[in-house]
Amino acid sequence: xxxxxxxxxxxxxxxxxxxxxxxxxxxxxxxxxxxxxxxxxxxxxxxxxxxxxxxxxxxxxxxxxxxxxxxxxxxxxxxxxxxxxxxxxxxxxxxxxxxxxxxxxxxxxxxxxxxxxxxxxxxxxxxxxxxxxxxxxxxxxxxxxxxxxxxxxxxxxxxxxxxxxxxxxxxxxxxxxxxxxxx
Amino acid sequence: xxxxxxxxxxxxxxxxxxxxxxxxxxxxxxxxxxxxxxxxxxxxxxxxxxxxxxxxxxxxxxxxxxxxxxxxxxxxxxxxxxxxxxxxxxxxxxxxx
Numbered sequence: 001x002x003x004x005x006x007x008x009x010x011x012x013x014x015x016x017x018x019x020x021x022x023x024x025x026x027x028x029x030x031x032x033x034x035x036x037x038x039x040x041x042x043x044x045x046x047x048x049x050x051x052x053x054x055x056x057x058x059x060x061x062x063x064x065x066x067x068x069x070x071x072x073x074x075x076x077x078x079x080x081x082x083x084x085x086x087x088x089x090x091x092x093x094x095x096x097x098x099x100x101x102x103x104x105x106x107x108x109x110x111x112x113x114x115x116x117x118x119x120x121x122x123x124x125x126x127x128x129x130x131x132x133x134x135x136x137x138x139x140x141x142x143x144x145x146x147x148x149x150x151x152x153x154x155x156x157x158x159x160x161x162x163x164x165x166x167x168x169x170x171x172x173x174x175x176x177x178x179x180x181x182x183x
Numbered sequence: 184x185x186x187x188x189x190x191x192x193x194x195x196x197x198x199x200x201x202x203x204x205x206x207x208x209x210x211x212x213x214x215x216x217x218x219x220x221x222x223x224x225x226x227x228x229x230x231x232x233x234x235x236x237x238x239x240x241x242x243x244x245x246x247x248x249x250x251x252x253x254x255x256x257x258x259x260x261x262x263x264x265x266x267x268x269x270x271x272x273x274x275x276x277x278x279x280x
Contacts, residue, residue, distance in 0.1 A: 036211060037191075040192045040195060041192060041194050041195060044192070044195045044198070045194060045195065045198050048195065048198035048199050048200075049198055052198060052199055052200040055241075056200050056201070056241035056242045057202055057241065058202055058240075058241040059184055059185050059186075059202070060185065061185045061236055062185075065232055065235070065236060066263075076212070076214075112211075113211035113212040114210070114211065114212050115212060116212075117212060117213060117217065117218045118212050118213075118218075120218040120219070121218035121219055123215055123224055124212060124213050124214060124215045124216065124217075124218060124224075125212060125214060125215070127215050127224055127228060130215070130221070130224050130225060130228055131228065133225075134228065134262075139232070139262040140232075167184070170184055171184055175184055176184065176185060177184070177185045177186070177187070177235050178184055178185070178186045178187075179186075179187055179188075179189075179228075179231050180186060180187065180189065180201075181189050181214045181215065182188075182189060182190060182191055182211075182214050183211055183212060183214075
């Protein structure tokens with residue numbers, strides 16, 4: 001695994017060699033096109049129809065926004081550059097990103113979307129700076145101490161243990177509102 | 184814990200049956216918009232916060248009206264007021280921030 005452009009200002013892109021299996025398919029998508037959406041639906045829809053059965057969970061916000069603790073969850077492959085990169089062929093694990101992380105501290109390990117713009121401004125997939133501003137402006141009560149990153153994972157079922165673990169950690173740390181941002 | 188999700192594929196957002204979903208017809212890798220466009224990114228966050236406070240029932244997928252690169256984003260003037268883009272799309276209910 002090589003990390004490119006360690007000296008450049010802003011998040012790094014990690015490159016991990018060739019893609020395998022279904023990752024080849026998503027890795028080759030002409031990004032942002034109708035075909036990309038088609039692949040996304042092809043992979044996600046049958047799984048969601050199985051897994052998202054039953055009543056939809058519902059937790060109303062229990063206090064005003066100006067008193068709420070807010071956390072971010074991104075599936076854009078974001079992690080600390082000092083942390084272990086995601087396996088771009090599919091990775092069912094998560095990474096913790098502390099609130100103090102700056103753009104230069106972060107990296108993106110994901111091959112299924114065009115990262116050009118996100119590497120210039122990581123707020124596009126992980127808006128930590130923007131939410132931090134909202135904390136300073138007292139729009140929200142508090143930015144949570146820890147935020148969470150996920151990578152590409154073709155199997156939603158295999159992702160469930162990590163998602164449950166993150167939900168437990170968020171609940172235990174008193175987070176009132178989690179904002180989920182996709183790749 | 185309250186959750187609000189952003190989505191870029193409408194059918195996936197609907198199939199996820201999440202408590203609150205905002206859908207944007209924007210390219211992958213750009214859920215908050217364009218690099219450096221702080222007003223645009225803040226607009227999307229205002230919409231997410233409005234969804235957190237104002238969605239009246241689970242399972243709503245609200246489609247935001249912003250056309251990719253064809254919309255200008257004025258600064259959010261009042262963060263204690265809900266976003267029009269979301270409230271106008273929500274089913275009739277009492278909307279508050």
